[in-house]
Amino acid sequence: QDSSPANVDWAHTGLEANEQRFSPLDQINAENVSELGLAWYVDLDTDRGQEATPIVVDGVLFNIEPWNITTAYNAATGEQLWRFDPQVPLRFGRLACCDIVTRGLAYHEGKVLIATLDGRLIALDAQTGEEVWSTLTVDNAMNYTITGAPRVHGDMVFIGNGGAEMGVRGYVSAYDTSTGEMIWRWHTVPGNPADGFENAAMEAAAETWSGEWWQSGGGGTVWDSLTVDPELGLLYIGTGNGSPWVRKWRSPEGGDNLYLASIVALDIATGEYRWHYQTVPGEEWDYTATQNMILADMEIDGRMRQVIMQAPKNGFFYVLDRETGELISAETIAPISWATGIDMETGRPIENPEARYGEIPVMVSPGAGGAHNWNPMAYSPETGLAYVPVTETYMAYAAAPDYTPGQGLGTAFAGHDEIRREIAEYADEHSKGWLSAWDPVTQTERWRVPYAKKGSGGVLVTAGNLVFQGTIGTSFAAYDATTGEKVWEMPVQNVPIAAPITYMVDGVQYIAVNAGWGGGLAHVERASFSELHLGKPRLLVFRLGGTVELPAMPEEGFVVPAMAARPPALEAGPEVVAQGERLFGANCSICHGNAARGGVKDLRHMSAETHATFADIVLGGSRAANGMASFADVLSSEESEAIHHYLIARANEDWGS
Numbered sequence: 001q002d003s004s005p006a007n008v009d010w011a012h013t014g015l016e017a018n019e020q021r022f023s024p025l026d027q028i029n030a031e032n033v034s035e036l037g038l039a040w041y042v043d044l045d046t047d048r049g050q051e052a053t054p055i056v057v058d059g060v061l062f063n064i065e066p067w068n069i070t071t072a073y074n075a076a077t078g079e080q081l082w083r084f085d086p087q088v089p090l091r092f093g094r095l096a097c098c099d100i101v102t103r104g105l106a107y108h109e110g111k112v113l114i115a116t117l118d119g120r121l122i123a124l125d126a127q128t129g130e131e132v133w134s135t136l137t138v139d140n141a142m143n144y145t146i147t148g149a150p151r152v153h154g155d156m157v158f159i160g161n162g163g164a165e166m167g168v169r170g171y172v173s174a175y176d177t178s179t180g181e182m183i184w185r186w187h188t189v190p191g192n193p194a195d196g197f198e199n200a201a202m203e204a205a206a207e208t209w210s211g212e213w214w215q216s217g218g219g220g221t222v223w224d225s226l227t228v229d230p231e232l233g234l235l236y237i238g239t240g241n242g243s244p245w246v247r248k249w250r251s252p253e254g255g256d257n258l259y260l261a262s263i264v265a266l267d268i269a270t271g272e273y274r275w276h277y278q279t280v281p282g283e284e285w286d287y288t289a290t291q292n293m294i295l296a297d298m299e300i301d302g303r304m305r306q307v308i309m310q311a312p313k314n315g316f317f318y319v320l321d322r323e324t325g326e327l328i329s330a331e332t333i334a335p336i337s338w339a340t341g342i343d344m345e346t347g348r349p350i351e352n353p354e355a356r357y358g359e360i361p362v363m364v365s366p367g368a369g370g371a372h373n374w375n376p377m378a379y380s381p382e383t384g385l386a387y388v389p390v391t392e393t394y395m396a397y398a399a400a401p402d403y404t405p406g407q408g409l410g411t412a413f414a415g416h417d418e419i420r421r422e423i424a425e426y427a428d429e430h431s432k433g434w435l436s437a438w439d440p441v442t443q444t445e446r447w448r449v450p451y452a453k454k455g456s457g458g459v460l461v462t463a464g465n466l467v468f469q470g471t472i473g474t475s476f477a478a479y480d481a482t483t484g485e486k487v488w489e490m491p492v493q494n495v496p497i498a499a500p501i502t503y504m505v506d507g508v509q510y511i512a513v514n515a516g517w518g519g520g521l522a523h524v525e526r527a528s529f530s531e532l533h534l535g536k537p538r539l540l541v542f543r544l545g546g547t548v549e550l551p552a553m554p555e556e557g558f559v560v561p562a563m564a565a566r567p568p569a570l571e572a573g574p575e576v577v578a579q580g581e582r583l584f585g586a587n588c589s590i591c592h593g594n595a596a597r598g599g600v601k602d603l604r605h606m607s608a609e610t611h612a613t614f615a616d617i618v619l620g621g622s623r624a625a626n627g628m629a630s631f632a633d634v635l636s637s638e639e640s641e642a643i644h645h646y647l648i649a650r651a652n653e654d655w656g657s
């Protein structure tokens with residue numbers, strides 16, 4: 001008698017509350033994984049980043065795409081059951097620092113819960129896809145966006161938000177799953193003391209700030225991970241970088257600026273502060289501690305510990321006691337330059353003073369992309385290893401000579417060109433990525449799979465002793481969880497940056513993953529991925545013996561197309577070009593790359609048609625559906641023209657005769 005269940009769900013984004021992304025399914029294992037093939041797929045009709053972890057409940061797979069388009073499929077056949085478009089106003093494309101992405105959704109008692117880029121939390125009927133309730137969780141007059149996945153516990157659903165690159169004050173809130181009413185809210189940084197502090201934690205935090213920090217929001221956005229701890233009754237939140245980036249522009253006398261770049265434990269029922277651990281006091285490199293947080297129980301120095309693990313952007317792998325917040329250990333998972341280690345007495349980083357930049361650009365590692373970003377790591381209680389997508393990155397940081405509260409990052413994007421060029425060249429040459437099997441007890445690497453460059457995907461680990469991950473080589477691969485030996489790989493025409501999941505329907509185990517290159521790395525640095533030749537973004541589902549084949553690759557499909565023709569001749573003087581450069585830095589570079597190198601679209605490569613309709617796009621919003629909203633409220637037509645001239649100048653600089 002076979003006692004194994006016929007259907008096994010993946011009902012929560014991290015599978016269990018502990019967010020380990022470890023599945024007990026072992027039908028697919030190291031012995032038979034070579035028979036893994038495609039069972040079904042669907043095309044996703046946008047070429048923006050696909051970052052979502054799907055969920056599966058009772059044989060139905062729920063997925064979410066850019067613009068928060070939510071879909072339901074028969075998880076065994078791929079038949080679409082419904083599609084819900086929340087009609088996110090296209091102007092929010094401009095507020096998303098790192099692409100119009102979404103990382104997942106939640107399920108609770110017949111409802112699918114989604115959070116939209118424009119800040120709504122919406123409950124859908126899981127059967128029909130019809131809206132049950134919708135609540136606005138942010139003030140739309142401020143620059144908030146939501147890209148993270150909600151989490152549920154009991155009758156509560158939790159959600160944070162992003163926007164620390166745009167001048168906001170971070171917070172997390174709890175809502176009632178049946179009505180959408182707010183239960184509690186906890187801000188991550190203090191507001192204006194004149195308005196009164198919301199709680200003692202805010203009052204304590206205000207001691208670590210100076211000046212009029214609230215003018216630019218302060219930051220600390222909870223833009224990605226949340227971890228529920230039913231055992232201890234806690235909700236752990238990961239908080240983001242300071243807003244603006246440069247500390248002296250938000251807190252002139254320095255200070256730790258609590259609770260930026262921290263793991264904070266809150267009472268799950270009331271939202272009251274319990275403890276915090278700040279990974280980067282006085283943060284100023286976009287070193288978010290929002291990366292996924294995994295709970296596990298493990299023996300360390302002869303003692304069983306209830307731990308929480310995180311590998312935030314700053315390059316350390318942290319193991320904390322999750323009851324008290326005590327730092328147990330921390331080691332670096334990649335070469336970094338901003339700190340040399342952690343002082344275990346105080347739990348504070350031992351900083352390299354040169355990393356605290358002024359107006360002359362300094363190279364710091366990791367760069368804003370981080371040694372580990374949102375791409376989820378996984379942990380196997382069977383091997384005792386965490387599987388982390390790691391990147392080695394470098395970036396030039398420089399402070400702007402002046403700053404207007406709430407406007408931009410406070411950093412300089414131009415000037416000192418020679419130094420910038422040297423740093424960019426060093427970064428291009430030395431950036432790389434790998435999958436690391438990390439032992440959290442000994443804080444050492446057990447094995448690694450090196451990749452040609454950075455940009456590989458989130459991770460799944462299973463009781464079949466397999467680790468699944470998308471690769472920057474446009475493939476999906478499986479590794480032996482103990483040794484790291486590659487046991488299977490399939491070309492999939494795109495880069496699956498999202499985390500895979502696995503589930504069982506009618507006794508058959510499936511593996512599913514969204515494959516669509518995009519997100520922050522692509523946004524800021526697409527030019528450095530110019531050799532990527534991509535097919536359509538897709539949701540891919542695999543099973544043993546699957547025989548479905550993908551259609552042929554399109555001929556065209558380079559991320560950065562070859563120059564069709566010489567760039568147009570420059571018809572403006574150096575003053576106009578310099579004005580365009582300044583305006584580009586302030587308004588365009590977050591999506592279109594520093595010095596117009598790459599970005600979500602490389603503007604050095606504009607087609608004749610784009611050149612001809614430049615003002616329609618920038619001011620008229622004619623490509624808003626692609627994420628390029630109108631800038632008519634901030635740019636005059638003369639300013640738009642100046643940016644156009646600057647871009648023509650840049651194209652000629654790089655490709656002119």
Ligand SMILES: O=C(O)c1cc(C(=O)O)c2c(n1)C(=O)C(=O)c1cc(C(=O)O)[nH]c1-2
Pocket residue numbers: 051097098099101145146147148161162163164165221223240241286288368369373374518519520521
């Ligand atoms: O500070 C913030 O509020 C915020 C938000 C987001 C986001 O919501 O996507 C990202 C970041 N920061 C960020 O620093 C970052 O590297 C990043 C990468 C991505 C992505 O989806 O690829 N989002 C974000």
Ligand SMILES: [Ca+2]
Pocket residue numbers: 164165240241286288
């Ligand atoms: Ca950020």
